Amino acid sequence: MALATPHHASSEEEAMILQAVRELVAEKVAPRAAEIDELGEYPQDIRKLFAENDLLGIPIPSEYGGLGGTFLTYVKVVEEIAKVCASSSLIVAVQELGMLPILIGGSDEQKKRYLPKLASGEWIAAYALTEAGSGSDAAGSMRTRAEKRGDKYILNGQKIWITNGSVADVVCVFAVTDPEKGANGISAFIVEKGFPGFHVGKLEKKMGIRGSPTVELVFDNCEVPAENLLSNEGEGFKIAMKVLDKSRPGIAAQALGIAAGALDYAANYAQERMAFGKPIGQQQGIGFMLADMKTEVEAARLLLYEAARKCDEGADDVTLWAAMAKLKCGDTAMSVTTDAVQVLGGYGYSVEYPVERMMRDAKITQIYEGTQQIQRLVISRAVVGKWKPK
Numbered sequence: 001m002a003l004a005t006p007h008h009a010s011s012e013e014e015a016m017i018l019q020a021v022r023e024l025v026a027e028k029v030a031p032r033a034a035e036i037d038e039l040g041e042y043p044q045d046i047r048k049l050f051a052e053n054d055l056l057g058i059p060i061p062s063e064y065g066g067l068g069g070t071f072l073t074y075v076k077v078v079e080e081i082a083k084v085c086a087s088s089s090l091i092v093a094v095q096e097l098g099m100l101p102i103l104i105g106g107s108d109e110q111k112k113r114y115l116p117k118l119a120s121g122e123w124i125a126a127y128a129l130t131e132a133g134s135g136s137d138a139a140g141s142m143r144t145r146a147e148k149r150g151d152k153y154i155l156n157g158q159k160i161w162i163t164n165g166s167v168a169d170v171v172c173v174f175a176v177t178d179p180e181k182g183a184n185g186i187s188a189f190i191v192e193k194g195f196p197g198f199h200v201g202k203l204e205k206k207m208g209i210r211g212s213p214t215v216e217l218v219f220d221n222c223e224v225p226a227e228n229l230l231s232n233e234g235e236g237f238k239i240a241m242k243v244l245d246k247s248r249p250g251i252a253a254q255a256l257g258i259a260a261g262a263l264d265y266a267a268n269y270a271q272e273r274m275a276f277g278k279p280i281g282q283q284q285g286i287g288f289m290l291a292d293m294k295t296e297v298e299a300a301r302l303l304l305y306e307a308a309r310k311c312d313e314g315a316d317d318v319t320l321w322a323a324m325a326k327l328k329c330g331d332t333a334m335s336v337t338t339d340a341v342q343v344l345g346g347y348g349y350s351v352e353y354p355v356e357r358m359m360r361d362a363k364i365t366q367i368y369e370g371t372q373q374i375q376r377l378v379i380s381r382a383v384v385g386k387w388k389p390k
């Protein structure tokens, strides 16, 4: 495992970081959330704010310019931001996702070259695995090719659904170097936006996370210096999977934050809104709904924090725990936000109130970084193994 031992922020240090994040989020992010969704623009002001407050490299070791914090602190920070703005929480989560291939598979030279700029937020990162015909079947259906010519690799192909692709300075790209070898013929590359043949394609219009750009990336004889290969040829898919083991908890944290934010809003509303002579929260129909929402949020939180602790410990079963956290938190986000809209009734359906945005934002957490079906596949393989025909 290439990750350096995190310096394990004490719970006191973590509490200080979280208090500062809560204040920042309340003052600067919450007032912008509805507008970010409505305009559908990447919020450069929020990116700058997070960079200035050292939130973009929390679990990156301090020798590479990060905070040297734990994954547990990192997921708690993502959760706090997602309580008010899912798009903004992705600025932190996808910076991590884009940096992790370098942290996990990079040489010391590559880490020194790229991580400090990414951890400080001077540069933005993205992670390019998915293709039009290759979402869940990430290895088997990958078509983007990388061929070595002299001291360069030439990349050809397209990636889609790439979060941050249009604002990224650096993209970690996965491409086939040996089509005969399946998953073991995939390699990983660090691609800078200025490399010849790198183009940003179509910008997707989406149901939610509208302040987070999702784009197509096109590699048209894209020239990548051979020194930008991560690890060795054929190691790319394993790097991609090890990254997802560490980044799925970040998406789980986003999902949990969305759920917790929706629950808070619905609970406050239920204490004020009167019907039949008393607050609706005192009516059993709504009170029990809020009870179930609270129980789901707390259960999801326990699973997530345990998964994050496993990441910090470098536990053997981190793949399983990351998948369980993503599954539980994503499903909780969807059910809790749907119920929050119900608690608010007609108001919940109106854009004047934040819960409809939260419900739209929740949906993606059941789809990206591996659909809920893929999480179940990963979990079931941990339980019964992967079947191999004889």
Ligand code: CAA
Binding pocket: 094, 097, 127, 129, 130, 135, 136, 137, 138, 139, 140, 161, 162, 163, 183, 184, 237, 238, 241, 242, 244, 245, 319, 368, 369, 370, 371, 374, 377, 378, 386
């Ligand atoms: N760690 C290390 N190695 C791993 C691994 C892990 N977690 N998982 C698999 N591998 C290795 C296997 O051991 C195997 O190596 P060997 O051949 O040497 O044994 C190799 O990788 C291939 O693995 P599998 O046989 O398990 O591969 P598979 O084709 O059956 O599928 C999968 C695996 C779990 C379904 C995988 O394809 C997967 O996770 N798919 C979903 C992809 C995904 O999550 N995409 C998200 C894109 S990112 C995103 O969404 C970001 C965003 O927008 C914010």
